[in-house]
Amino acid sequence: MAMCTILRCASVSLTSSLPRLSNRNALTPARLLARTCYKRALSTTTRFCAALKFTDKHEWVRVDSGVATVGISNFAQEALGDVVYCGLPEVGTKLSQSDEFGALESVKAASELYSPLTGEVTDVNDALADNPGLVNKSCYKDGWLMKMTVSIPEELDGLMDEAAYERYIKSIED
Amino acid sequence: MILRLLNRACVLSGSVRLKSTLSTFFDEMGKSGIILKSATTGIFENLALEDWIHDHVDLQNRSMLLSWRNSPAVVIGRHQNPWQECNLPLMRRLGIPLARRRSGGGTVFHDFGNINMTFFISKKKYDRHRNLKVITSALKALRPDLEVAATDRFDILLNGHYKISGTAAKLGRTSAYHHCTLLCSVDRSVLSSVLKSNTSEVIKSNATPSVPSPVRNLLDVDPTLDSDTIMNAVASQYSNEFGFDGPVITVDPSHEALMPGIHKMAQDLQMWEWIYGRTPKFSVCSSLVVDDVTVKLDMDIKNGAVEQCAMEIPEDWLPSEMVNEFTSALNGSKYCPNEAAVLVAAFTRTVSVTADVAEKIHRLCAGVVSVM
Numbered sequence: 001m002a003m004c005t006i007l008r009c010a011s012v013s014l015t016s017s018l019p020r021l022s023n024r025n026a027l028t029p030a031r032l033l034a035r036t037c038y039k040r041a042l043s044t045t046t047r048f049c050a051a052l053k054f055t056d057k058h059e060w061v062r063v064d065s066g067v068a069t070v071g072i073s074n075f076a077q078e079a080l081g082d083v084v085y086c087g088l089p090e091v092g093t094k095l096s097q098s099d100e101f102g103a104l105e106s107v108k109a110a111s112e113l114y115s116p117l118t119g120e121v122t123d124v125n126d127a128l129a130d131n132p133g134l135v136n137k138s139c140y141k142d143g144w145l146m147k148m149t150v151s152i153p154e155e156l157d158g159l160m161d162e163a164a165y166e167r168y169i170k171s172i173e174d
Numbered sequence: 175m176i177l178r179l180l181n182r183a184c185v186l187s188g189s190v191r192l193k194s195t196l197s198t199f200f201d202e203m204g205k206s207g208i209i210l211k212s213a214t215t216g217i218f219e220n221l222a223l224e225d226w227i228h229d230h231v232d233l234q235n236r237s238m239l240l241s242w243r244n245s246p247a248v249v250i251g252r253h254q255n256p257w258q259e260c261n262l263p264l265m266r267r268l269g270i271p272l273a274r275r276r277s278g279g280g281t282v283f284h285d286f287g288n289i290n291m292t293f294f295i296s297k298k299k300y301d302r303h304r305n306l307k308v309i310t311s312a313l314k315a316l317r318p319d320l321e322v323a324a325t326d327r328f329d330i331l332l333n334g335h336y337k338i339s340g341t342a343a344k345l346g347r348t349s350a351y352h353h354c355t356l357l358c359s360v361d362r363s364v365l366s367s368v369l370k371s372n373t374s375e376v377i378k379s380n381a382t383p384s385v386p387s388p389v390r391n392l393l394d395v396d397p398t399l400d401s402d403t404i405m406n407a408v409a410s411q412y413s414n415e416f417g418f419d420g421p422v423i424t425v426d427p428s429h430e431a432l433m434p435g436i437h438k439m440a441q442d443l444q445m446w447e448w449i450y451g452r453t454p455k456f457s458v459c460s461s462l463v464v465d466d467v468t469v470k471l472d473m474d475i476k477n478g479a480v481e482q483c484a485m486e487i488p489e490d491w492l493p494s495e496m497v498n499e500f501t502s503a504l505n506g507s508k509y510c511p512n513e514a515a516v517l518v519a520a521f522t523r524t525v526s527v528t529a530d531v532a533e534k535i536h537r538l539c540a541g542v543v544s545v546m
Contacts, residue, residue, distance in 0.1 A: 057347065085253040085278075085382045085454070090477075103252060103278075105382055109300075109343035109350065110252045110278035129380055129455070 052140070053159035055116045056168065060140065061159065063150060068117055071144045072104070072135065075169050080106040083135040086128040088146055093121045095148065097155055102145070104135065113145065117155050123147040196425065196432050197230045206235060207418035209409045212242035213426040217273045217284065220244060222440035223427040224292050224351060225276060230433070231294070233349035238294040239412045240425075241405050244284040246270045246361075248368055251279040251342060255381035255453050258374045262546070263511075265368055274449045277353065279342030280384030283369055287359030287391065289401055291408065293352045300350040302328050302341060304415070309339065309356065312411035316403065317396055329387065330356070336390035358401045359393040373545050379456035446508065451478035462541040465534065467491045471542060475509045492534055499525060500535060504542075511543040 053061045058076035062069045077083070085105040095101050095115040102113045124146045128134055135143040150156070160168060200208060212220050220242045227238065248260050248270060256262060256272055259281040265272060284290065293305040306324040313322050321333045330339035343352040369386070392399045413419050430437045442448060458473040470486035483501040487494075503521040507513050518539040522532050 085380070087253055087454075105251075105253050105278040109345045109352075110276065111345040112347070114347065 052162055053116075053156055054162070054165035054168075055114070055159055057114045057116075059114065059116045061116045061156070063156065066150060067122060067147050068119065068150050069144050069147050070116060071139055072113075073165070074139055077136045077139045077143070079108075080104060080111060080136075081108045082106055083132045086125075086132050086135065086145065088124040088128070089121050091121050091123060095119060095121065097152070104132075115148070116159060117148065118151045119149040120151070121146055121148050194432075195230070195434060196227075197232070199432075200231055200236070205418060205420055206237070207413070207416045208236065208238045208420065209412060209422045210238060210240040211405070211422050211424050212240065213424050214428065215243055215245045215286070216427075216440075217244045217247040217249065217271065218440045218443045219427040220290070221249075221273060221275055221443050222436050223425065223433070224353065225439050226427075226433050226436045227294055228344070228346055228349060228351050233294055234296050237296075237299070237416055239409065240292040240294070241408070242290045242292070243286055243288065243401065244290070246283070246285040246364070247273055248281065248283055249273045249275055250281045251382055251384075252276055252344075252452070253278065253382045253454060254281060254384070255377065255379045255456055256450065257453075257456075257509075257546075258371055258377050258379060258381065259369070259384055261368050261370055261372050263372060263544075268364070268368070270364075270368060272449055273443060274452060275342065277342040277344040277351070278382065280340060280382070281369060282340055282355050283360065283365040284355070285360055285364070287357070287361065287393070287401065289356040289358060289405055289408075291354055291356065295350060295352075297345060297348055297350050300343075300345070300352070302343065302352050305352050306330060306339075306341070306354070308411050308415050309354070309408055311415070312407040313392070313399075313404070315411065316399065316407050320395070327385075328354075330354075332390050332392070332395065335388065337387040338390060338392060356404065357389055357391050358399065358404060359391050360389075362389065362391065365389065373458075373460075376458050376460040376545055377456055378459065379454060381454045381456065446478070446510075450509070453478055455481075458545055460545050462544070464537050464541045465491070469538065469541060471545070473504075473509075478509055480504050480507050480509055487538075492531070492538070496525075496527070496531065496535070500538065509546055511546045514543050514546060515539060 051062070054073060058073045060071050060073050083104050083106045087103045087105065089095070089101045093101070095118065097115060097118045099115045100112050101115045101121070103110045104113060125144050127142065128145070135145070137143065212223055214220060223242070224240065227240065231238070248265060250256050250259055250272065252275065254274070260272070262272070291309070303324060306328060310322045310324060310330060313320050322330055322338070323334070324330050328341035329337050332338045338357045339354050341352065341354040343350060392404070409422050427433065427436055427440070453475070455474070455476045458471065458475065460471045462469045462471055467488055472484045473480055474482040483504045485497055485501055487497050499521065500518065503517045504514060507517055518535065522535055527535070
């Protein structure tokens, strides 16, 4: 499967950023340094990325061939308690990032679900209708909630990878 | 313990500057806790008030208690099936509306003898047991020998047996609300008749079910425990528990300027698509008797509409083409007696039938509608 990468690289030409030295008072050494440093932004957007990404609302996303599978993290399913009902969207629903797309009802409460990405719902996990407990038993695999298209791949860059998510959980637990 | 009765109620509408919303008013008050009372008794307005507060008020460093009462209404949980939970034909005859709330949980009956209490707080500090303790402590402070206690299911039981309060909750992005009922002097005969479905045996569904329980009113055990006394006691105990004081503020949810968007929220809660259309997919399998003939009816209902309808009728009573036309007329329609009746009436006008067949179709329709 071809990996499609986009490299964005911004470099500032050194000559153009050199300040005019005619005005002796204009620049302190610190400012001089700041202006001569150039920034190179490196961004990698992968369309075929099988690693898990996480939102701060404890949803996970896995993108495969342009289709994103969405579920809730282990932290979330533990916090929710036993899920008794999954309220999921209709196939074809168009969602923007952070839109509410459904709710999970557990012994704890009805908890809203928020879309991690912008896209259109292509599939929902019908197995959850008769077996909502799959969300607790297998939150990363059989307990997936919905699949959607990825309209804005750059949104994935803003999500946390597994290591960052682990750090995030530790910080909120403290 | 000395009970501080919060008599100093402050009606909000008069004291707010122009261009201020309820949210900014609370921010300006600077208090970490606020106690509110709703001025309306409409179920949809009160549910909208809860949602508005949840969506617009900053609850990260603040907690709020809202108490409210409604004129008679049945309220189902977010993922419930009203046809399974209550007697819809009876409710229509009595003029009792049905509402679907956004929190989970089971079905309840409200009237003026029931107090609703909503505890708003950040998700981090969400603690239902703490909230219920406010209520049980308040009741015990009023009547020390009252035996009331919360269960693991977050019900409050009287004398270890009778349910006087049920709980439901919703968790949002950063904040949560926990609301519960409290039976003071509810009409128990109406309660038990409307909360008994006339069609639950014919329905197959995975919607969240209610857990029926025997109930009692607080007024039954002590005639001096009226709603106002209890609401004041709970407000006072809430202040003690959460460590602040202030007047109880009366809020009028019809004040659109104070709460922009609240009117639309109340309208959305009254839409058929929300109340009935959000019912999880279910099927109806029933044997009707029409004119001494047994009719087997099978329907799949999705989003509150008939997705598929099939009927088994003896050929000699009604020809199969007529039966097929009848079921086709219902396909795609709302699972609603009025809509079904209108469609079938229109259908009998478009096909040429004898008066006898028309009568049969009319009675068949009445049979089908009886399960709606």
